[in-house]
Amino acid sequence: MQKITLSYGDGGKLTYNLIENIFVKHFKNEYLEKLQDASLLKIGKEDICFTTDSYTVSPIFFPGGDIGKLSICGTINDLSVSGATPLFLSSSFIIEEGFDFETLEKIVISMANESKKENVKITTGDTKVVEKGKVDKIFINTGGIGIKDKRMKLGIERIKLGDLVIINGDIGLHGLSIITKREGIEFESSIKSDCSSLYPIVKEIFPFGEKIKFMRDPTRGGVAATLNEIVIKSDIGIKIYKKKIPISEEVNSLCEILGFDPLYIANEGKIIIIVDRKYGEKVVETMRKQQLGKKAEIIGEVTDKIKRKVLIETEIGVERVVEFQAGAQFPRIC
Amino acid sequence: MQKITLSYGDGGKLTYNLIENIFVKHFKNEYLEKLQDASLLKIGKEDICFTTDSYTVSPIFFPGGDIGKLSICGTINDLSVSGATPLFLSSSFIIEEGFDFETLEKIVISMANESKKENVKITTGDTKVVEKGKVDKIFINTGGIGIKDKRMKLGIERIKLGDLVIINGDIGLHGLSIITKREGIEFESSIKSDCSSLYPIVKEIFPFGEKIKFMRDPTRGGVAATLNEIVIKSDIGIKIYKKKIPISEEVNSLCEILGFDPLYIANEGKIIIIVDRKYGEKVVETMRKQQLGKKAEIIGEVTDKIKRKVLIETEIGVERVVEFQAGAQFPRIC
Numbered sequence: 001m002q003k004i005t006l007s008y009g010d011g012g013k014l015t016y017n018l019i020e021n022i023f024v025k026h027f028k029n030e031y032l033e034k035l036q037d038a039s040l041l042k043i044g045k046e047d048i049c050f051t052t053d054s055y056t057v058s059p060i061f062f063p064g065g066d067i068g069k070l071s072i073c074g075t076i077n078d079l080s081v082s083g084a085t086p087l088f089l090s091s092s093f094i095i096e097e098g099f100d101f102e103t104l105e106k107i108v109i110s111m112a113n114e115s116k117k118e119n120v121k122i123t124t125g126d127t128k129v130v131e132k133g134k135v136d137k138i139f140i141n142t143g144g145i146g147i148k149d150k151r152m153k154l155g156i157e158r159i160k161l162g163d164l165v166i167i168n169g170d171i172g173l174h175g176l177s178i179i180t181k182r183e184g185i186e187f188e189s190s191i192k193s194d195c196s197s198l199y200p201i202v203k204e205i206f207p208f209g210e211k212i213k214f215m216r217d218p219t220r221g222g223v224a225a226t227l228n229e230i231v232i233k234s235d236i237g238i239k240i241y242k243k244k245i246p247i248s249e250e251v252n253s254l255c256e257i258l259g260f261d262p263l264y265i266a267n268e269g270k271i272i273i274i275v276d277r278k279y280g281e282k283v284v285e286t287m288r289k290q291q292l293g294k295k296a297e298i299i300g301e302v303t304d305k306i307k308r309k310v311l312i313e314t315e316i317g318v319e320r321v322v323e324f325q326a327g328a329q330f331p332r333i334c
Numbered sequence: 335m336q337k338i339t340l341s342y343g344d345g346g347k348l349t350y351n352l353i354e355n356i357f358v359k360h361f362k363n364e365y366l367e368k369l370q371d372a373s374l375l376k377i378g379k380e381d382i383c384f385t386t387d388s389y390t391v392s393p394i395f396f397p398g399g400d401i402g403k404l405s406i407c408g409t410i411n412d413l414s415v416s417g418a419t420p421l422f423l424s425s426s427f428i429i430e431e432g433f434d435f436e437t438l439e440k441i442v443i444s445m446a447n448e449s450k451k452e453n454v455k456i457t458t459g460d461t462k463v464v465e466k467g468k469v470d471k472i473f474i475n476t477g478g479i480g481i482k483d484k485r486m487k488l489g490i491e492r493i494k495l496g497d498l499v500i501i502n503g504d505i506g507l508h509g510l511s512i513i514t515k516r517e518g519i520e521f522e523s524s525i526k527s528d529c530s531s532l533y534p535i536v537k538e539i540f541p542f543g544e545k546i547k548f549m550r551d552p553t554r555g556g557v558a559a560t561l562n563e564i565v566i567k568s569d570i571g572i573k574i575y576k577k578k579i580p581i582s583e584e585v586n587s588l589c590e591i592l593g594f595d596p597l598y599i600a601n602e603g604k605i606i607i608i609v610d611r612k613y614g615e616k617v618v619e620t621m622r623k624q625q626l627g628k629k630a631e632i633i634g635e636v637t638d639k640i641k642r643k644v645l646i647e648t649e650i651g652v653e654r655v656v657e658f659q660a661g662a663q664f665p666r667i668c
Contacts, residue, residue, distance in 0.1 A: 003431075005463070006465065008463050015461060041457060043479070048377060052426045090384060092387065092388040097338065100338075101335070101338060124366075124372060124386055130343070145384060331431075
């Protein structure tokens with residue numbers, strides 16, 4: 001009998017297959033076909049975005065954040081990259097018997113602070129407590145509702161040959177902050193999670209309207225998974241340039257030591273934008289004016305040299321395919 | 335250091351306190367104050383209801399349902415009792431490493447069937463896989479969006495002296511179906527969970543409009559918790575009559591054997607309605623025409639004889655207080 005392994009949850013090819021072959025297959029409806037971070041719903045005269053995410057990150061406190069902050073940022077980001085202004089959140093807690101009240105309150109305060117900062121309201125919730133050993137400390141689900149910005153017309157099908165691929169900054173920070181904490185080596189590194197709400201930078205992109213073809217936050221599975229999800233559903237390929245990808249010295253060397261490829265490492269404060277070639281520089285300039293976009297770069301372009309694949313050109317000019325999945329890297333980074 | 339115990343999740347007084355003293359305190363906003371099953375949001379010109387619930391039921395298959403069906407019905411019901419027509423659901427899975435594909439598909443089909451039956455669409459989702467032993471098999475979160483029926487004006491503050499309390503049928507079935515299955519005595523009883531979507535019966539109540547003061551599904555904590563949640567926030571009391579409460583012989587005798595009070599046992603296909611006294615009989619007649627309301631009864635009334643308390647008159651005419659909580663009954667019934 002086939003079993004669910006950890007790889008089904010790492011955001012790569014197996015996650016994609018599980019979603020397609022079990023969830024989309026049975027829940028079949030017009031909303032699920034696009035497989036976006038948030039679904040776009042017409043309710044009366046309003047275009048509303050709706051999303052959900054469960055957070056099972058371990059450890060629950062890590063350099064740069066905690067499960068509470070992550071649960072708010074992650075859901076705000078899913079709405080933001082769908083071209084929506086986040087308005088309302090739900091929060092649902094599954095807590096292990098024996099969990100500290102004080103720690104719970106710390107997590108809740110972290111959620112409250114992050115949502116207030118972004119002017120988003122937590123309007124509904126749920127609490128379950130399960131027996132000791134039946135859940136690992138605390139899991140949080142947040143759902144989100146946002147109102148679609150009417151200027152935005154996002155869709156993988158709108159991506160064309162020559163379009164540019166932009167990222168707002170350094171990759172690999174979130175995943176590495178979790179791993180260093182988990183392995184007890186966080187004091188030897190200064191790597192902090194990039195866990196942030198992306199709405200402040202995304203809202204500056206909204207005025208570019210239909211020139212923006214696609215946006216996504218490269219979380220689980222990293223930049224590699226996000227770019228592969230784009231090409232797998234289309235007739236194009238994407239080529240990126242290693243030397244253009246913002247990455248810190250420290251992330252680079254830690255990845256070398258640990259044997260990771262930073263392209264597969266989760267980010268929680270990064271956004272990938274695909275834009276009409278003519279507007280690439282303007283979008284980058286706009287992003288660099290924002291705190292979260294100081295290191296924004298054009299990292300690649302849409303190509304017809306290869307279809308349904310992602311290529312990377314290394315520093316020495318060699319091209320290789322960036323596979324969807326490099327095997328299970330690590331579970332529970334979000 | 336204060337710890338979260340199982341009682342904080344049983345839907346009684348401690349759950350209520352946890353919500354008030356941690357979640358509502360820090361998330362503070364106008365939407366949370368009413369503490370309803372779903373929050374009412376104004377988005378553009380539309381009145382939208384938004385809700386969330388995490389399901390951790392154990393066992394995941396039980397007489398009359400499974401965690402999948404429960405996760406759809408429960409969220410449809412939260413929207414329905416808030417006076418809304420359920421439209422869209424989210425579904426988020428946390429799956430234990432090693433879980434069977436086949437069992438997952440069975441649960442997903444059960445969700446698909448229940449949502450199709452009620453014409454509700456699952457439009458967005460999430461999947462996490464965690465290591466063996468870090469979650470008990472599978473937990474599911476469903477969020478829901480519905481459109482508020484403009485005729486409905488629900489609110490605890492609208493409840494007045496003399497209003498009647500109605501229930502649509504037999505109590506205690508869901509909780510007992512879980513317990514009998516968990517204890518391995520399900521074959522000695524024919525008790526099946528009442529797990530059902532309440533929308534088909536609730537929509538027949540919508541035409542009564544403002545004559546309906548309050549609706550809620552008495553799930554965790556049972557009828558006792560629901561009625562206590564009403565009186566604790568108001569200036570009134572509620573008196574119910576034991577002999578009027580629909581309850582099967584089998585539930586009664588099983589409760590006696592196991593030492594449970596059926597008033598505290600969870601239901602998943604029951605609704606409590608508080609209605610203007612003059613319309614009580616008409617509402618009951620309307621409900622009895624529906625499959626889910628054949629045993630509908632007026633079980634009590636709003637009284638000023640006692641404030642902020644629920645009274646029950648026993649079969650022999652003795653009155654006693656129905657406390658908010660009878661101590662932890664059992665965890666993970668939903």
